[in-house]
Amino acid sequence: xxxxxxxxxxxxxxxxxxxxxxxxxxRIQNIQVSMxxxxxxxxDLQNPSMILDVGCGSGLxxxxxxxxxxSEGGPHIWVGMDISASMLDVALQRDVEGDLMLADxxxxxxxxxxxxxxAISISAIQWLCNADSSEVSPAGRLSRFFNGLYASLKRGxxxxxxxxxxxxxxxxxxxxxAIKAGFGAGILEDDPGTKNSKIYxxxxxxxxxxxxxxx
Amino acid sequence: xxxxxxxxxxCAVKSCKSTSASFPLHPKDCELVSDTLKSDPKLLFNxxxxxxxxxxxxxxxxxxxxxLPPSAPTKEELEANEKxxxxxxxxxxxxxxxxxxxxxxxxxxxYKIKEGIANFLLPNxxx
Ligand SMILES: [Zn+2]
Numbered sequence: 001x002x003x004x005x006x007x008x009x010x011x012x013x014x015x016x017x018x019x020x021x022x023x024x025x026x027r028i029q030n031i032q033v034s035m036x037x038x039x040x041x042x043x044d045l046q047n048p049s050m051i052l053d054v055g056c057g058s059g060l061x062x063x064x065x066x067x068x069x070x071s072e073g074g075p076h077i078w079v080g081m082d083i084s085a086s087m088l089d090v091a092l093q094r095d096v097e098g099d100l101m102l103a104d105x106x107x108x109x110x111x112x113x114x115x116x117x118x119a120i121s122i123s124a125i126q127w128l129c130n131a132d133s134s135e136v137s138p139a140g141r142l143s144r145f146f147n148g149l150y151a152s153l154k155r156g157x158x159x160x161x162x163x164x165x166x167x168x169x170x171x172x173x174x175x176x177x178a179i180k181a182g183f184g185a186g187i188l189e190d191d192p193g194t195k196n197s198k199i200y201x202x203x204x205x206x207x208x209x210x211x212x213x214x215x
Numbered sequence: 216x217x218x219x220x221x222x223x224x225x226c227a228v229k230s231c232k233s234t235s236a237s238f239p240l241h242p243k244d245c246e247l248v249s250d251t252l253k254s255d256p257k258l259l260f261n262x263x264x265x266x267x268x269x270x271x272x273x274x275x276x277x278x279x280x281x282x283l284p285p286s287a288p289t290k291e292e293l294e295a296n297e298k299x300x301x302x303x304x305x306x307x308x309x310x311x312x313x314x315x316x317x318x319x320x321x322x323x324x325x326y327k328i329k330e331g332i333a334n335f336l337l338p339n340x341x342x
Pocket of ligand 1: 226227228231237319320321322323324
């Protein structure tokens, strides 16, 4: 089975038709919703927080951040970065609460040090591994992203990135880049070995290694 | 884009990373809109220590808002001053830039904002 991230960069893959398909498929939506809830659980935020949504797409995850009940530590506010103008356009039409930015996470995370309480990323960071031209390398993109993410989080902050690595090598390359940027990193795998397997990279700033079964 | 977000946003150009002149970005020809949002003291108190007050004052005056107090209020001061709390909530969380540009004072790069979405995509040679 070919993976979209092996064929096209995300800004080309998520054109208007794909963006619409992505947000109207209830199967994809349900999976994304449950992964967002899982990521929130791993972030374990106790208070209304300012969150960076990396690869926010059409704002499905962001809407969940906005709707966390006060009794559960919310509601949170968020800033979403995405490289696909079509996906952001869908987010606009859905009138999401968060701030949206058209940006390539492989170019860095343009926020001053300690801006965010936490970051969340659903099904996005594997895209960093495909370089779309000879002048940019996956290693360079991964390093700019994780260095920028590390700096933009406050001390004690946490990031949870659900991703779909192509293979073990890619999984190691991604978690290795996070560790090199200074994060404490752990990989948590739900339903390992099944076709519903979900991998979460749990990153901490200035703390001990996060829960998980190691990377 | 909320003015709160602008208080955290820096120029993305590589050569601007190490200079303080690249923050804050300066709004140019901006249209503002106001969105009602329920105020949340817990959120504002959480964010308060992380605000760059001098950058916020700069932004507020560049957009024509009345002057802010010379230094950031403490949580206690904000709790005791309902008007200031309300004004800050309105400025940071309810005021959005819908159209215009954000300009870096160091490199001159201009980031366009359309329908509230800032475009931070850079050509590769600036990354
Ligand atoms: Zn600049």
